[in-house]
Amino acid sequence: MRIRKVGLAAVTAALLTMAAVSPAAAEAKAKTYGYLDPASGQTFVPIRFFSEQSGASVAWDGTAKQVTIVRDDVQVKLGVSRKTAEVNGEKRELSASPFTDEGVAYVPLRFVAEALGMNAKWNSSLASVELRRENGVAKLPIIERGSKAAVREPFERQTRSFRVGSRTIEAELLYVSLLAPRVDLSVALAGGEVGKTEELKAIANRVGGTAAVNGTFFDAYTDSALKNPYGYVASGGDIVWKASGDKRTVFLFDANDNVEFVNGADFPERFGRGDVEGALQAGPRLVRDGKVELNVEDEGFKDPKILTGGGARTAIGVTRDHRLVLATVPGATIPQLAEIMRQAGALQAMNLDGGASSGLYYDGKYVTKPGRPIGNALVVSE
Known part of the structure; x- marks a missing residue:
């Protein structure tokens, strides 16, 4: 399996792959990781990564299949399989749509990170993305989408x-x-x-x-x-x-x-x-x-x-x-x-x-x- 190096923009869009986790999944203590999507070249991260690591507030609407992320005075809304998102009510086009995998919602890292004013980068030596915070660095392993067997x-x-x-x-x-x-x-x-x-x-x-x-x-x-x-x-x-x-x-x-x-x-x-x-x-x-x-x-x-x-x-x-x-x-x-x-x-x-x-x-x-x-x-x- 090969993971291609991607630029900061692609990584940022990928880190935004947010994960909506059910209570049962949370109790299983599944480890958090993101995906590199070969088709779009973007990185996606689970919703919980933002709530746990960036101090953002994350709300998941299972009926509408929509996630709302709030950090300071910025609100971002994204929907599963939707090519448009909202940043403080203003519509924005996405180059790749959020998706769900085994009950977890993933969003493009670059789009979300840039919208929230966060610093995310790709670490090729660890095949992971890093989210810079005031109190340190949060790391998220990235695997190629479709490689769940590993x-x-x-x-x-x-x-x-x-x-x-x-x-x-x-x-x-x-x-x-x-x-x-x-x-x-x-x-x-x-x-x-x-x-x-x-x-x-x-x-x-x-x-x-x-x-x-x-x-x-x-x-x-x-x-x-x-x-x-x-x-x-x-x-x-x-x-x-x-x-x-x-x-x-x-x-x-x-x-x-x-x-x-x-x-x-x-x-x-x-x-x-x-x-x-x-x-x-x-x-x-x-x-x-x-x-x-x-x-x-x-x-x-x-x-x-x-x-x-x-x-x-x-x-x-x-x-x-x-x-x-x-x-x-x-x-x-x-x-x-x-x-x-x-x-x-x-x-x-x-x-x-x-x-x-x-x-x-x-x-x-x-x-x-x-x-x-x-x-x-x-x-x-x-």
Whole structure:
């Protein structure tokens, strides 16, 4: 599936895809996302996005199939399948009509955002739109209209062979839909404390996880009882281990499971925005915007195991249709791992701890069993 980059106007019209949600749907806690309509090239967003994120008042008339959005002194009225709208009583032409999908009303982002005087932009690296607010930025994942299958299926397990140069490398993959209603991400610490170690399966089971993958590098070879992480670790909205000045890539997510990959040096500022729920620092970065990108030495790596050597690896990435990619391979160099993640469909990807730490757990059993207890893990719960 491909999501095309669109201009601010198209994004704004798309963010206006408002969602009318029934009480039953609200109780299901379905995650909010918008659509890119290939036919019109515009982005549409659900009504609830405006009521929840912009401070606007949103009223839905189910009989007339019309929505009214009010923000400050501006009133916007739009109707499903209607090519005209009203802004403070004045008629305006629309290039694309609002529509409903499974009981949710969607409106063109650009039109609504411009009418309300709001700042919305397209973020190609996250396949999402961002709505600037006084107290921060609201993000909304965007998928191509007609691609609901990626939303309905929470998990997809694959064993695939990848042709990388002259080699064929088999990888274990687990795709996780970040838009599936009950999927939730968390960072879990071994034994619930920094410095302890525990079997990956035990970590997942203790926090009720359906799937889990090993996390950061840690001091696995020390004789001390404490085996501390190398790099930032955030869990439950708090930084539980600091690594100031470290440039290695950080994987992070917010309470709505919107994920990002940021440079370690930028992480303190990013965390300061107040919406980071969990984070794991490892690296190096493997894929950026759908292309292999390696700056291993720039991230501060000096170990030959990362620079030139091969071995068991674990990687994490995200696709354009907002599916997390968890991967393990029995033996690969970092450049080979990067190519595997690119071929697996990752828009962004990074390396996690590997070697004897490399592990993937899913549905009650190991897909790849680690050769030792580990310090922390990314856990996926339903």
